[in-house]
Amino acid sequence: MxxxxxxxxxxxxxxxxxxxxxxxxxxxxxxxxxxxxxxxxxxxxxxxxxxxxxxxxxxxxxxxxxxxxxxxxxxxxxxxxxxxxxxxxxxxxxxxxxxxxxxxxxxxxxxxxxxxxxxxVMTYGTSYYALKDRAQLKPNEKLLVLGAAGGVGAAAVELGKAMGADVIAAASTNEKVQFALDLGADNGLIYPAGKMDKAAQKTLAGELKLASGRDGPDVVYDAVGGDYCEPALRAMDWNGRYLVVGFPAGIPALPLNLTLLKSVSVIGVFWGAAVARDPAGHAANMAELMQFWKDGKIKxxxxxxxxxxxxxxxxxxxxxxxxxxxxxxxxxx
CATH class of the missing domain: 3.90.180.10 (Medium-chain alcohol dehydrogenases, catalytic domain)
Known part of the structure; x- marks a missing residue:
């Protein structure tokens, strides 16, 4: 073969x-x-x-x-x-x-x-585990998805809507943002491609907060990393949950003082290990995802x-x- x-x-x-x-x-x-x-x-x-x-x-x-x-x-x-x-x-x-x-x-x-x-399985499994089990996303909360047009990001957009959240999609081009909006995102934002200095990061933080509403997002789904981490963290609401999913833009140096000032929880998402440790929980999530698909809530x-x-x-x-x-x-x- x-x-x-x-x-x-x-x-x-x-x-x-x-x-x-x-x-x-x-x-x-x-x-x-x-x-x-x-x-x-x-x-x-x-x-x-x-x-x-x-x-x-x-x-x-x-x-x-x-x-x-x-x-x-x-x-x-x-x-x-x-x-x-x-x-x-x-x-x-x-x-x-x-x-x-x-x-x-x-x-x-x-x-x-x-x-x-x-x-x-992998993209929706990762994103559902992240949003449901790790962030415990609730209806009407604000979910900011970084890398919203990629595999796991697009899944997070659809699942966030299926779970009743207000979804803000962030990506590097207008085409990618439009793709996420077509998936059902409520708002979209184009962020700069490549490296950003501190001034650009602070500008992006303000734009992310504005796009997410006055208080900023309750949950950030970060499938990008790099220089996008700090602006998203700065934009978050009190008691927010920051999901660490992936690092195609590089592994960021997290400013922990911001987590203290906002009482933000930083939560790692390692779906593969979670599947091995909790096969029953994984099976239950898969059954729910299949039902979402049958109901037309994800595609x-x-x-x-x-x-x-x-x-x-x-x-x-x-x-x-x-x-x-x-x-x-x-x-x-």
Missing amino acids: RAVLSKAPGGPETLVVEDVLDPTPGKGQVVIEVKAVGVNYPDTLIIEDKYQFKPERPFAPGAEIAGVVEAVGEGVKGVFKGDRVIAVPGWGGLVERIAVPAAGLIKIPDEMDFETAAAL PRVSRTFPLERAHEAIQALGDRSAMGKIVVTVES
Whole structure:
């Protein structure tokens, strides 16, 4: 079978497509014929050895997949050949077939296509865990989303609206802000691209507060980091909750005096570890997300698709922050 492999640390251009042996299911495993692979920001990091996990090489990136169960291993119950399923292996998904534990599979609703299924779990799972479990977002609160047109940011916009919040979408271009407004955001703001000095940061803080209402946002969903952290923190309301989600613009130096002055809680969001620690809570969240989808409250926006042979281009498009919504690699055996 074909596989997209990382054989040495580097950017997407270092990935190669090679033939490898087909997997066989071990005890408690199934083999899935992969139909679609969601591309996520960790894919850009893991191939450069910059992610929390460093798989032994060669390995395939690709953290979430949708496909059809092709073979069932010993001891597996409740999963059958031909089932349409989602799996989140963390890596290894950019292949034609993959062996994964059966216990973590999510059944795909009959009316959901494979591309949508591959675009659902990681971004919406991360954002729902962040907003529901970590921030405990309440109806009518003000939610500011930084990076509102990216995968997790767009999911946060939709979920914030589904949870009854007033959502302010911030992004680097008018096109991206309009994309977030089309998702349902109540207000939008274009922030400067690139580095900002202290004066520019203070100006942005005022603009973020103005866009969020007189008192500023109750919750900040920060999927960007870098120089955007301090302005968003300065804009926050009393007893606000600041969600630390990702750092494509760099890891910021947080001015802790601001958290004291505003009684702000800074809350880390590590969805992958939370899934492993609380599988029952994860299953409950997934069931709620599927219901949101069935009710039409969320809808993954797959903006671009690439074939397996061009998976490196898909990862590059995500890494250079040009993508809006979700990018998916489709796999044809």
